[in-house]
Amino acid sequence: MYTKAELEQFVEQAKQYARYGKVADYIPALGKADPNDLSIAIYLPDGNVIDAGDTTHKVTLQSISKIIALSLVLMDRGEQEVFKKVGMEPTGDPFNSIAKLEEIQPAKPLNPMINAGALAVTHMIAGASVEERFERLLQFVRKLSGNPTISYSEEVAQSEFETAFLNRSLCYFLKQHGIINEDVEELMDLYTKQCAIEMTCIDLARIGLVFAMDGRDPFTDEQIMPLDVARICKTFMVTCGMYNASGEFAIKIGIPAKSGVSGGILAAVPGRFGIGIFGPALDEKGNSITGMKLLELLSKTYSLSIF
Ligand SMILES: NC(=O)CC[C@H](N)C(=O)O
Structure with missing residues (x-):
């Protein structure tokens, strides 16, 4: 076998x-x-x-990081707090769709695997700065993989950071509705690095x-x-x-x-x-x-x- x-x-x-x-x-x-x-x-x-x-x-x-960030955030914040900001239901829509955010009230992303939900999850990674939050995530990935050399691709992170206009729109939407309250550029910095872990x-x-x-x-x-x-x-x-x-x-x-x-x-x-x-x-x-x-x-x- x-x-x-x-x-x-x-x-x-x-x-x-x-x-x-x-x-x-x-x-x-x-x-x-x-x-x-x-x-x-x-x-x-x-x-x-x-x-x-x-x-x-x-x-x-990329999106595989969403499951890892979710595990970390569930440990950081507990189930109750996490599921106040993000739901548990599949959407049937593409991963980067903005549609349901407007349709469903309160404007809470339906699940942590679509981009809107993943951004809300990344927002909840604990730490005093983007650097500290990313370092915590990276250490967690290293532990899970048993590989202390794992890092991220600066080229891919930068490339996404420069072009992620739709993800920025999702962030602003979430900010307007109180799901996130941090600076959108900082969250995008963290999210694009998270997605570029290789x-x-x-x-x-x-x-x-x-x-x-x-x-x-x-x-x-x-x-x-x-x-x-x-x-x-x-x-x-x-x-x-x-x-x-x-x-x-x-x-x-x-x-x-x-x-x-x-x-x-x-x-x-x-x-x-x-x-x-x-x-x-x-x-x-x-x-x-x-x-x-x-x-x-x-x-x-x-x-x-x-x-
Ligand atoms: N589906 C994906 O892998 C999406 C991840 C990608 N970084 C994005 O936000 O668009």
Whole structure:
């Protein structure tokens, strides 16, 4: 089960779909990615890692960071405070949509996985300054991945910071309605750095493993986040992790997962292992087209659906 040769074969099969996808270029620096790149790692609790593709390539977290920031903020503030500012329901809208903010009263983002909700979450990261808040998030990512060298891409952060007009609009909307009360440029600085944290698919898989193990690091035996926090995050992965494709993903693949427009996917097979994928060719909803194909092959072959 799970041999490298088999994974390599799945990667070759899934790569055929790259031609139907497109790399994200609304963040200009992401447009440089090669759509034919595809790598995967499966991290098992016994320390074994099975991988395929070029796993030295790094992926910026983008929306995958939303699940990590949410865990940290749930620990910083507690469930009650967090869910006063952000809801728990999927939207069925694209991740960057502003529409529901105006339709639903009070103007509270429907969930922490859409950009509006994620901005409200990043706003809640505790710390005296943007630098301190980012450093806390980075330390948390390093702990989750067991990799103290993880950092962020200044180029990608800068590129998004210079072009994120829609995210700025969401921030101003949230500020008007009292969901956030900090300087929008400061929040954008923190959010774009958060999204630009970069790592390999092996690091991603190891973070997935911590979620799969209910927040416990199987190598240090440390409970990095409370079981309830891991449970809430995995539930959001199922209901909103793949944006407005989460329903179809749950039916076809059935694994808690979170994607990012860089082409990364972090998945957690509860109680079993973590999966990290990097495949920058995206479908029209912003999910890695090759990555989803790869997960579908894995899920069907090994019956990984949680349902
Ligand atoms: N879907 C995503 O990965 C979006 C993240 C990206 N940084 C943005 O806010 O637009």
